[in-house]
Amino acid sequence: MAYFDNNATTSISENALEVYRRALAEDWHNPSSPYRSSARIRAGMELEREELAKDLGLKKEEIIFTSGATEANNGVFAHFATQANAGLCCLVSPFEHPSILEPARYWFKDKIRYLPIDQEGRVVLDSIEKLLSENNICFVSLMAANNETGVLQPWKELAEICLSKGVFFHCDATQWIGKLPSDGFDLCSSFSVSAHKFSGPKGVGWFACKEPISMQLGGEQEMSKRGGTENYPAIISMLTAWKDVRFQLNSPTNRTEWRDQFEKSLINLIPAVKILGLNSPRLWNTSMFVLPDFENLSWVGKLDKLGFSVSTGSACSTGKAGHSGIAQSMGLSTSEVRRLIRVSSYWEHGESDWVHLLSAFEQVSKELHKEASYSSVISF
Ligand code: PMP
Secondary structure, X not given: OOEOEOOOOOOOOHHHHXXXXXXXXXXXXXXXXXXXXXXXXXXXXXXXXXXXXXXHOOOHHHEEEEXXXXXXXXXXXXXXXXXXXXXXXXXXXXXXXXXXXXXXXXXXXXXXXXXXXXXXXXXXXXXXXXXXXXXXXXXXXXXXXXXXXXXXXXXXXXXXXXXXXXXXXXXXXXXXXXXEOOOOHHHOOEEEEEHHHOOOOOOOEEEEEOOOOOOEOOOOOHHHOEOOOOXXXXXXXXXXXXXXXXXXXXXXXXXXXXXXXXXXXXXXXXXXXXXXXXXXXXXXXXXXXXXXXXOHHHHHHHHHHOOOEOXXXXXXOOOOOOOOXXXXXXXXXXXXXXXXXXXXXXXXXXXXXXXXXXXXXXXXXHHHHHHHHHHHHHHO
């Protein structure tokens, strides 16, 4: 498998695709309609919701199906807008996904406070009690795993602190769910998830919330918390993908070692490469690094020709130099941002895929240096 951009999106699994196709063809009725075909769909959806809630240690009523994480993240901030109007503050990390940071700026304006981070791009909780007590914080939001570097954040510890202080804690769990065990999310006041990060379809996810937050007005669907006809085929397909992936989450694996070996070999090959979050616990599938030479798009283009899809950062920041949230938070220069590459594997990758990826980097490195030496001869 040469697709190494799974933090941007994963391909839909065969099972999820089959269920999706069948439901599109057969179970297309509106789940809210008053006849049997709809009642059957409604009952199926509620059974699935119950099973999912059980997996996550939640109550069935605490799960709302959404169009994905962007909607859920926006919805939770919109809910807290009244608190912003009352002069209260929110506390977020500086490298949250734009679907957190932009609503935070929109609703809270100068009432945003930022969590401190270390040089690995990980939130530091040393001064959290002080931050919470001195800033009139009504709402805290921290992602579980960073989408760019894969660095795991201390979200469980922060959830516990917020719980003990009675402060609402939201976790953007988009990159964690489907890659690591889901225990502990019941500590969060709310969390958001996206199906296309774990081999489900795009445009569907869930928002789990302990409080009766209305995310979307204009309909009584989803217990009146999120108006709009439920996308049953996408929901059932997502939950098929979830059931398939959840069994893998606890299985012993040396996936981290394959990624680490790739990084060690990359350092041997290109000693000046800078790996972000190298000394932090990270998602087993992710590696993000600054290469010392040549713009990232030159690497990406040549790797693509060799059959390897890698990215220059998060899909949301691609093409916008300087817009990588983590790069900005970690103080990378504009020139470093232009040399950033992210590779992200998935469950189907084996050790040999990482080895082949390394060989591709080796070949591209040679080609780029050769071309650079030609062009310097020509310009001489
Ligand atoms: N949060 C994070 C951390 C993400 O990586 C993404 C997807 N890039 C999102 C939120 C948005 O998810 P969705 O595509 O479901 O709106």
